[in-house]
Amino acid sequence: MKYFESFPKIAYTFNKNTINVNAVTNVLARSTFLREVSENVDLSYEYIITDDDSPDILAYKVYGDAYRSWIILLFNNIFNPNYDWPMKEPVLNAFIENKYSMSLQESKTTIHHYSKEIITTSLYQGVVINKTVEKSIIGEYAVNFKNNAISQHVPPLPTIADTSTSVTTESASFTDYDLTIETKHTAVSIYTFEVEENDLRRNIRLLDPKYVSRVENEFRELMANG
Numbered sequence: 001m002k003y004f005e006s007f008p009k010i011a012y013t014f015n016k017n018t019i020n021v022n023a024v025t026n027v028l029a030r031s032t033f034l035r036e037v038s039e040n041v042d043l044s045y046e047y048i049i050t051d052d053d054s055p056d057i058l059a060y061k062v063y064g065d066a067y068r069s070w071i072i073l074l075f076n077n078i079f080n081p082n083y084d085w086p087m088k089e090p091v092l093n094a095f096i097e098n099k100y101s102m103s104l105q106e107s108k109t110t111i112h113h114y115s116k117e118i119i120t121t122s123l124y125q126g127v128v129i130n131k132t133v134e135k136s137i138i139g140e141y142a143v144n145f146k147n148n149a150i151s152q153h154v155p156p157l158p159t160i161a162d163t164s165t166s167v168t169t170e171s172a173s174f175t176d177y178d179l180t181i182e183t184k185h186t187a188v189s190i191y192t193f194e195v196e197e198n199d200l201r202r203n204i205r206l207l208d209p210k211y212v213s214r215v216e217n218e219f220r221e222l223m224a225n226g
Contacts, residue, residue, distance in 0.1 A: 043211055044075070049202040051088045055081055063212050071215055076204045086201040096194050107190040111161045114138050115186045123178040138185070161189035 049058070055069035055078075063071065078084040087095060096107050116138045122130040140157060141150050158165045167183040207215065 041205070044205040044207050047204055047206045049086050049204060051086075055085065062206055063209055068212065068216075071207060071212065072204070075207050078204075084201060086198050092194065092198055096191060099194075100190055102190075104191070107194075108192075109161050110190050111187045112190040112193040113188055114140060114157050115188055116167075117164070117184050117186060119180075119182045119184070121180045121182075123180075125176050126178075155185075157185050158187040161187050162192055163187055 053061075055072055056066035059069035059072055060066040073079070073081060093104050097104055100107055100110075102110065114137070116136050118134045120130075120132045120134075121128060141152055142154075143150055155165055155167060164184045164186040167185060169180065169182045171178065171180045173179075
C-alpha cells in the first residue's frame, strides 16, 4: 500500500477566477497511528540501521514491499527522512563541511563542546562484570553563584579535540568486589559530535511483520474517516 493512497481528497482550484476545481490529495490530513501498537514493545523489536539501509530498502527487506517504508517512518515518528534518518559517511562528511563552513580535517581538530564523563567499573575477583558511562555537557567556565564569579574549570579542560583530562578517581574494595569511579573531562570535536548525533538515529524499532496488514487496514479506516 502506498502511503498517500489512503489520504482523503479535497476540492481545490489553482485559479480563483474560474469555477473549475480539482480533486487533490489532502497531505495535511493527520491520524493517530495505532498508538497502542507503537507503545507496545511486545509487538516490535529493536533494529540498528546500517549504511546499506534506506527506508524503502529496509521496508522491502523486512516487509517485502518498498512502499511500506511509511510504516517504518511513522512507527518511529520520522517525518523527514532527509534529516531524521542516519546519513551515510560521504553524505555526513559533506553535511559537516557545509554546516560549519570548514574542511573535514578542521572539524576533527575544532572543539565543539566539553563533556563530563563518570565511568563506574565493577569487578568481581579482578574480572569486569559491569561498566557504565554517564555523560553530560559542561561549559568552558564554571559559575560560582554565591560569589557571583566566573572561573575556568579546575583542573583545566583539555585544549586538544577528542582528548580527555582525568579529574578524580575513587575506588573501594570489598571481599571479592572492587568498585572504581573515574571522572574525566573531554573536549569533543565537531566531527565526533556530529557522528555521535548521526549514530543516535540508527536505533529504531520495527513493527513485527505479522501486524503489517492490520496496520494498513486500520490506517485506511482512520484516513477514510478524516
